[in-house]
Structure formats: C-alpha cells, structure tokens
Amino acid sequence: MHLDSSHLVAYAELVASLQDEKPSAVLERMQSQIEAGDLDLKDVFVALDRTGVEVTDIVRLVRIGKDEAFLTQWRGRGSGTRHTIAALLTEARARADELGIRDLSTRVYDDRMTDAYRSALLDAGFTSTNRRVEYRTPLSQMPPEGESRFVWKTMTETGEDLVLDLLREASIGTPDGVDTSVGSTAIANLLDGDYASMDPRTVQVGFLDGTAAAVLFCVATPEDGWSTITFMGIVPSQRRAGLGTQAHLHGIATLRELGGVTYHDGTGESNEAMLRLFAKQGCVESNRMEEWHAIPGRP
Numbered sequence: 001m002h003l004d005s006s007h008l009v010a011y012a013e014l015v016a017s018l019q020d021e022k023p024s025a026v027l028e029r030m031q032s033q034i035e036a037g038d039l040d041l042k043d044v045f046v047a048l049d050r051t052g053v054e055v056t057d058i059v060r061l062v063r064i065g066k067d068e069a070f071l072t073q074w075r076g077r078g079s080g081t082r083h084t085i086a087a088l089l090t091e092a093r094a095r096a097d098e099l100g101i102r103d104l105s106t107r108v109y110d111d112r113m114t115d116a117y118r119s120a121l122l123d124a125g126f127t128s129t130n131r132r133v134e135y136r137t138p139l140s141q142m143p144p145e146g147e148s149r150f151v152w153k154t155m156t157e158t159g160e161d162l163v164l165d166l167l168r169e170a171s172i173g174t175p176d177g178v179d180t181s182v183g184s185t186a187i188a189n190l191l192d193g194d195y196a197s198m199d200p201r202t203v204q205v206g207f208l209d210g211t212a213a214a215v216l217f218c219v220a221t222p223e224d225g226w227s228t229i230t231f232m233g234i235v236p237s238q239r240r241a242g243l244g245t246q247a248h249l250h251g252i253a254t255l256r257e258l259g260g261v262t263y264h265d266g267t268g269e270s271n272e273a274m275l276r277l278f279a280k281q282g283c284v285e286s287n288r289m290e291e292w293h294a295i296p297g298r299p
Contacts, residue, residue, distance in 0.1 A: 002091065003044035010055040011046060018075055043095060045088045047076070059088040061095055067182065068189045069096055071106035074117060082116040082123065089124035093294055103179075103189075104294040107132065109287050125298030130175065130291040133275065134266035135283040139227065142263065142281055145253040148246040150206035150214060155195060158205045158212070160184060166205060166215040170233025175268040178231060190217045190230045201254050206247055213238045214247045220260035227260025244277055252281070 003011055012027040019026070033039035047057035057076035063069045071092050074085045089106075096104045106126065108117060121128075155163050164180055164187070171177030180186045187195060187203070195203060206214030214234050220227035229251040234243050255263060265283070267274040268291075278285075 001046060001048075002095070003041045003046050005041070007046065007048070007055055008041075010048075010053065011044070011058065014055045014058060014075075014077070045091045045095075047084050047088060057084050057088060059085075059092055061092045063099070063101070064189060064192045066185045066188055067101055068103040068185075069099070069101045069105075071104065073106070073108055073112055074120075079114055080116060080120075082119045085117055085120035086123040089120060089126070093124060096294070102296075105129075105291060107289045107291050109289045113290060121292050125295050126292040127295050128290055129293045131269040132266050132289050132291050133269055133278075133285060134287040134289065135264070135278055136286040137263045137282065137284045139252060139256050139260055139263050142252050142283075143249060145249045148250060149208055149243065150246055150250065151208075152204045152206050152216075152250060154200040155203035155205070156200040160187065162205060162212055163187065163203060163215060166212055166233065166235065167231070169235045170215055172236055174233070175271050176231075176274065191219060199258055201257065204250075204254070206243075206250070208238065208243075214243065216247060216251045216254070218251050218254040218258060220255050220258035222259030225259070225261025227255040227258065227263055228265050229255070239273075244273065245280065248277055248281060 008030065009023070009027060012030060013023045015021070016023040016026045030039060034041070043061040043063075045059045045061070046055045048054065049056050057074065057080060059074050060072040061069055062072060071089065074080055074088065093104065106121075164183065167178050167186060168180040171180065178186055178190065191198065191202060202218055204216045204218070205212050206216070215231070216229065217231040218227070218229055229248070232244070232247055232251055234247060252263065263283070265278070267278070269275075269288075
C-alpha cells in the first residue's frame with residue numbers, strides 16, 4: 001500500500017530508527033517536502049504489522065526526469081521477507097507505469113542483498129543489469145585542475161543540439177552511456193531538473209583546436225555540499241590520450257565553484273578506464289552494489 005497521512009508518524013518512527021534520527025525531525029522534513037510539492041505520498045510504499053498500526057517495510061519511488069525514476073533500497077525491521085519486498089516493488093512498478101516512467105531502476109548494496117531480496121526483485125519483474133562501484137570523497141582532498149588542452153564552454157554558449165550530439169557520440173563503447181533517443185529528456189534526466197533554472201556551468205562542452213570533443217554534466221547542492229558528475233564523456237576518436245583525466249579535473253573544479261563539498265560518484269565494475277581514473281584521482285571507494293532494471297512489458 002502507498003503511504004497515507006494516517007501512517008505518517010509511524011513511517012517517521014521507522015525511518016528515524018534506521019537513520020539514528022529523532023522521529024520529530026524526520027516528520028518535520030517530510031511535511032516540508034509535502035508542502036513544497038517535492039514529495040507525493042503516493043510514491044511511498046509501506047507494509048504494516050498485523051495490528052495495522054506499525055510500519056515495518058518501506059520503498060520509495062523517486063522521479064529523476066520526465067520519464068526516468070529509481071526505487072530506493074528496501075528498508076525495514078528485520079531482514080525482510082520475499083513476499084513483502086516483492087509486493088512493495090510490484091506496487092511501485094504499477095505507480096511508475098501510471099506516471100509514464102519508461103526507465104525504472106534500483107540499486108542494492110552488497111551488504112543489503114539477501115536471498116529473499118534477490119528473489120523478490122525477480123518476482124517483481126526486475127533483472128540484474130550491472131554491478132557498480134561508488135566513491136565518496138571530500139573535494140578538498142582532490143587535486144586541482146592544472147593545465148588542460150580543453151577550452152570549455154557552457155551549453156548556453158554551444159546550444160543543446162551540440163550537447164545531444166556529443167552525448168550520443170561519447171556514449172559509444174562505454175557501459176555508462178546515455179540513451180539519447182529521447183532527445184532533450186536525456187539532458188533533463190542527467191540533471192534531474194531544468195537546465196534553464198541552473199547555473200550554466202552545470203553542462204559544459206570541451207573543445208580541442210576548435211572541435212567539440214568532450215561533455216560534462218556537473219551537479220551540486222550547496223545546501224548539504226553533495227556533488228557529482230552525472231556524465232563525463234570523450235568522443236571515441238580522442239580517447240586513450242589522457243584527456244579523461246583533464247576532463248575529470250575540470251569537472252571537480254566546477255563542482256567546487258558550484259558549492260560542492262563532498263564528491264559522490266560511481267561507475268560500472270566493467271568500466272576499467274573510469275575505475276583507473278577514480279583511483280588516480282584519489283577517490284575513496286564507499287560501496288559496491290548491484291543495479292537492477294524493470295523489464296519492459298513485465299507486470
């Protein structure tokens with residue numbers, strides 16, 4: 001079932017117990033999100049105990065673009081049963097279909113993946129698509145930009161069409177590629193918002209001798225210091241020339257300018273080039289996880 005106002009306090013109590021917070025703080029945050037239109041209770045799915053009073057299990061649907069969303073990891077009291085987790089995932093899938101979501105994914109940390117959880121994902125029509133390495137590093141510990149062959153311009157200066165062309169070309173041959181068949185929606189999905197309302201430096205194109213060769217998407221939330229590079233790509237003809245390091249360092253410098261404090265990023269375990277780059281830049285591994293996607297056409 002989706003969360004309703006009558007179980008909001010019980011939900012806050014469960015979240016608080018899992019995150020070592022006060023229930024009042026969780027409740028206040030949720031009420032603010034609801035009032036601001038950032039949280040719809042229909043996107044939060046819960047299971048109740050036999051009394052129908054206590055919330056025992058939760059999953060939340062988070063929209064990150066016009067047609068893209070992810071499910072938070074299942075959380076709850078105890079280890080969770082296959083039936084309960086599958087029921088929450090199935091309800092969340094139905095809600096995603098109702099909203100017109102065409103790309104629904106979820107990530108599960110290795111230390112949270114149980115046999116019951118894996119079986120529940122399969123029962124709900126998800127398939128394992130990738131393994132991912134996550135990093136979390138203070139930006140203050142990362143190297144400065146230094147010299148670079150690139151000349152960088154914002155999307156405001158280059159236009160959206162060039163950015164889409166670069167996204168398409170830079171996605172060739174990489175496991176972290178972007179589906180550009182949806183046009184401008186691909187940009188909105190990477191930014192989780194409207195570029196026009198953001199700092200122009202959020203999307204940048206790198207030029208080599210006047211030719212566009214790289215693209216960067218840099219997102220930071222100064223309120224909490226979180227930041228990430230949602231996409232960094234080099235066109236195939238310019239790869240294996242050390243340009244990835246230069247592009248990444250420019251992205252890090254941009255995150256600092258945008259108010260970032262902590263750099264949170266990741267890549268697939270099969271992306272050896274990015275794994276080497278993260279290690280070279282001193283990024284600190286924080287988690288390994290498995291990525292799952294809803295199978296199109298499956299109920």
